[in-house]
Amino acid sequence: MSTLLPDFAEMARALRAGKVSSRELTGDCLARIKRHDSSLNSFISVYPEQALAAADAADKAIAAGSAGPLTGIPMAHKDIFCAEGTRTTVGSKMLDNFVAPYDSRVVSGLAAAGMVSVGKTNMDEFAMGSSNETSYFGPVKNPWDLQRSPGGSSGGSAAAVAAGLVPAATGTDTGGSIRQPAALTGLTGLKPTYGRVSRYGMVAFASSLDQAGTLTRSASDAALMLGAMAGFDDRDSTCANVPVPDYSATLNDSLQGKTIGVPKEFFDDGLEAGCAQAVQDSIKEYQKLGAVIKEVSLPNLAMSVPVYYIVAPAECSSNLSRFDGVRFGYRTESTGDLADMYTRTRSEAFGVEVKRRIMTGAYVLSAGYYDAYYLQAQKVRQLISDDLSRCFAEVDVIMGPTTPTPAFKLGEKMNDPVQMYLNDIYTIAANLAGLPAISIPCGFSQNLPVGLQLIGTQFAEGLLLNCAHQYQQATDWHLRTPSISGGVA
Amino acid sequence: MSLSKQDIDHIARLARLEVAPQEKGDYVEKLSQIIELVEQLGAVDTTGVVPMAHPLDMVQRLRPDSVTEADQRDYLQQNARDTENGLYTVPKVIE
Amino acid sequence: MSWEVVIGLEVHAQLATKSKIFSGASTAFGAQPNTQACLVDLGYPGVLPVLNEQAVAMAVKFGLAVGAEITRRSVFARKNYFYPDLPKGYQISQFELPIVGKGQLTIKLEDDTEKVVGITRAHLEEDAGKSLHENFSDRTGIDLNRAGTPLLEIVSEPDMRSATEAVAYMRKIHQIVRYLGVCDGNMQEGSFRCDANVSVRPMGQEELGTRTELKNINSFRFVERAINFEIQRQIDLIEDGGTVTQETRLYDPDKDETRSMRSKEEANDYRYFPDPDLLPVVIDDDFIAAIKAELPELPEARATRFAESFGLKSAQIETLVGDVDTAAYFEQVVGEGADPRLAANYVLGDLTGALNKDSLEIAVSKVSAVDMAGLIKRVMDNTISGKIAKEVFEAMWNGEGGADAVIESKGLKQITDIGAIEVAVDQVIADNPQQVAEFKGGKEKVLGFFVGKVMQLTQGKANPGQVNKLLRDKLSS
Structure with a gap:
């Protein structure tokens, strides 16, 4: 019997009523991972003993009446979050042997809320990728079609949740790395406002873009998890000191009179017809829910990909300089001089895409090119942010597709980085401007899930979750599951 | 603009990376494509635009000057490949 | 041909904070290797810098003391290069918008004339760790205790025209940071060190010659010798038909020469960009007003006050105020009721002699200011003569007690009957x-x-x- 229930609220009810224990829920997840993950490759590390011990502690808390809404619910962390005493690889050979000596804020926050982590999920190496194929631990398969990519970089988290191996997982989103895999696997993927969730303990890719978030079935689950992850942290200078509202409390607010902006640039030639149809249909659904639809424009949207591929590589080239084989991580076996030790360590342990991005970053920052590339990118970043601000003067939420196409085949874009990069055309703008965004399942194209993206103003996660939840009350796309999951709902 | 093999060598050296001779062609091709992609920005008129360094329009928070970190050397050096007498060690540095 | 020498200095002053600039690890000197290097100092994946308020306050304090503009919105940038004592592969520093802007100070030259030296800027940055080459034959050991210690890098205009001027400038900066209490000035421990940019040009030529950068010089004497060596080297080179190469050179005090540092030559493309882990540092009027209010009396003001209230000779005043601890000791002696002129004589005479003999700093003098005042008072009230006072001081220095106790036990009381x-x-x-x-x-x-x-x-x-x-x-x- 599957103990996996459709959402956290039902799990919490069952746990409190004694119908199921956290040990059973957790054990069930571990069994599913054992059964299915050889075909999905969604986990890098699984910790049965630690997970069951945490589950027992949760069961005690439930019995003692001190449980919260997340107590005892199993989940998994993207392997980018440091968790003390456990291997944290970031999908790279560089950190294959790295045991984190401390907990990230996300890990400690969710543990404090009583969630039970069963392991760490696969990801593109250092979160650099949109297909999960750059992982040192091999590509992850999409549970809807094992020939296809689940997206990336949080592809392991997405595949694990979509396949019902765990009810939820954390992810990080630098240019779409939560929303795109959520869209391609039929999940709810939330990227909060930059600064909403502390980056402490999250291995950095691009510091001005990275943000931690969630991959869940429903918006109501995301609301609960975000509540435990968000909030001020004095160990991160870029973490905002803004109160965390009760995101669950506003889920049922009416959408009557809310204005939704639909940027015409989101419906360009690159958008696959089935995706376009599903998105248009869901916009109509919002009209039925009382929202007013308004066409808006983001004239500089097309520039978001080039801006991103200057800013992100620049920051990553510097962030990844600390991996030199001296204090942690991989170190070459070769016994040359110091320069040789650095070069071999880094060349042997970084994958091709990571090296490409480090080199791109070094190039755009190098003497003589800084103004033309990096500085110009920062200016266009401002223009894109201004475009969004202009829209938000007129509308409450911006809506459109999350990705131009449904899940693509593994290997299809691996040899063409630019084509791969263009896959993030709709998601990057929110990262550049630091805005919250969510992707929710809104239909199918070619029998593959399609994602609808909602973007809000800074710290408007409550409104995004409210909009997503209202849609999920009216539709059942988020309850559709691939056959591998054995039908959760 | 396409990059040359010399460009690749130069930036690889800056980044302490090594590109094997047989890989060089691929790096030249792919990085040139990427640079071509990002060069589209040159066409955008940004006269008078203030560069956006960060999405968070806030100011740096200041931490009180107090010692909060205890010695964790032995614990942390478990992650290092080569240490001796509490020092991290590397091949001889010649200044 | 006659040559004009052009020198600019970059002084690195370690700020006297308790904890590091971006982490809560201790900055205390002399700990066992790597016991004061926390996750942030080691550049661990996932950890982030948070700025120390005192480091900012001390930088502003220095800026105010040299009449500089305080940048109201300054920015931290990353300086990217690989070196084993630089854990992150970049140093967090300031580039385009340093916290302290243009200022100036006045130095006194040997002929008693004064000269104004411009300060281009002063910026906050983190210190690197230390590479230890001596401990092993085939490897280099890395101690990261120093990594992350706050530094204020004070950059001068190329206003100095001789090694003597450069030393006078460096001494002046040393005096100011010690007065402000923002740096302990300990050069042996590396708390205060400097790089010198040196070039020569034919007298009368407007255009600057090619400069070399002399790295990490940590004593006043070495600054003078290193610069003089380098001046002569450049002149000889040019006069022999050669050209000066722009490069970094290291001064070797044992050989008294400078030599090229090959390891630093290659990495001159630092790829500075704003550090995305840190936000702009905004300094408001209140912050500045609070620091102004606690700004201590600076050497010039103290010299004027000493002249007015104590009627001392100008040479004595200069020596007394030259070092902040000496000035404080003197003031305490006077404050205890000693005659200022006698106090000046004893502090600069017997006390300084004894300190020098035992290689001690005045802050740890074996005769306290209070005891020194006690001795002087016995001279003032004719209990002992000046000659006997020397003997009493000697005994006090040797730990035989205060003036009265020594006079009593040795029966040195003057006969006035x-x-x-x-x-x-x-x-x-x-x-x-x-x-x-x-x-x-x-x-x-x-x-x-x-x-x-x-x-x-x-x-x-x-x-x-x-x-x-x-x-x-x-x-x-």
């Missing part, structure tokens, strides 16, 4: 008829002989003034 002195005077006159005759014959200097004899007889305890007067009276009668 006129009767007792008279007995001694009478005896000396009676014992030396020949000399009495000489004096009476007009040989004035024989008086010194009598004084000496009387002092001998009273074991130096007779008041010399009284002895003189009595002798004259009796011999002339």
